[in-house]
Amino acid sequence: METETKRLAKINGYSNEMKEQPNPVHQPESAPVLVNRHHPWTESPEDTESRLAPVSTFADIQALDADIRLERTCLERLDALLDAVGGKNGIVVVSGYRDLAEQTEIYYSSLRENGAAYTAKFVALPGCSEHHTGLAVDVGSAAGGLDFIAPEFPDDGACGAFKARAAEFGFVQRYKAHKEYLTGISCEPWHFRYVGAPHAAIMEERDLCLEEYVEILRQERAKAGHGEASYGN
Ligand SMILES: [Zn+2]
DSSP states (O other): OOOHHHHHHHHHHHHHHHHHSOOGGGOTTSOOOOOBTTBOOOSOHHHHHTTEEEGGGSTTSEESSTTOEEEHHHHHHHHHHHHHTTOTTTEEEEEOOOOHHHHHHHHHHHHHHHOHHHHHHHOOOTTOOGGGGTOEEEEEETTSOOOSSSOOOOSSHHHHHHHHHTGGGTEEEOOOGGGHHHHSSOOOTTEEEEOOHHHHHHHHHTTOOHHHHHHHHHHHHHHTTOOSOOOOO
16 A cells, blocks of 8 residues: 555656646635536646646556546545545546547537437536546446446445545535536536535535536625636636
8 A cells, every 4th residue: 555645746746847837727725617518618738638647646546447637636636535435446437537529529429329318418518528627537336337428426335435525635526416507417426526625615515516606706706806706718
């Protein structure tokens, strides 16, 4: 077993260039970036990809594909969360960062295989997927079928513990059934978004989806006289 220090050192090895180019996306003092059908991800793939690391950085994380990449802090916190809930054997990373070409392929293959209604519920339009940020991860139960679009992620066992402790490590279940009218996406128990622990704690406590939360931050910032906040898109 690696020590926590060694793991962090691994990530920090990848992070050297990041220190010179601070990344506003996951800093607690900035609003988490909002990506949805009304807010496409507009950053260049080169910039986004410079912040990614492969999940195989942590040899004991199970993944559907060793090439899956996540933003480095998101990956490091995912590793810590999986350790904390004893999820390294029972939980598999099914999807992470996707570029525009990959989301386009997923979108149209789902249209062909699953039809328009299903696709509209579970697959974001190319350019409008949180997976473009590297800050979203789909996880599935190793005991389930590991369906690529909708993996099983039950409420019990390691998956239940993962969900219960996700906010502590900075993750939120992004798409909940009762927020569908705001997110435009159906309930996805498997899709977690990294926003950082301070934001995740407030979102959890006040039952806010990201659309609601960034709007509250924007209003508070405007009230405080900082003008319009920028969310990076
Ligand atoms: Zn997802």
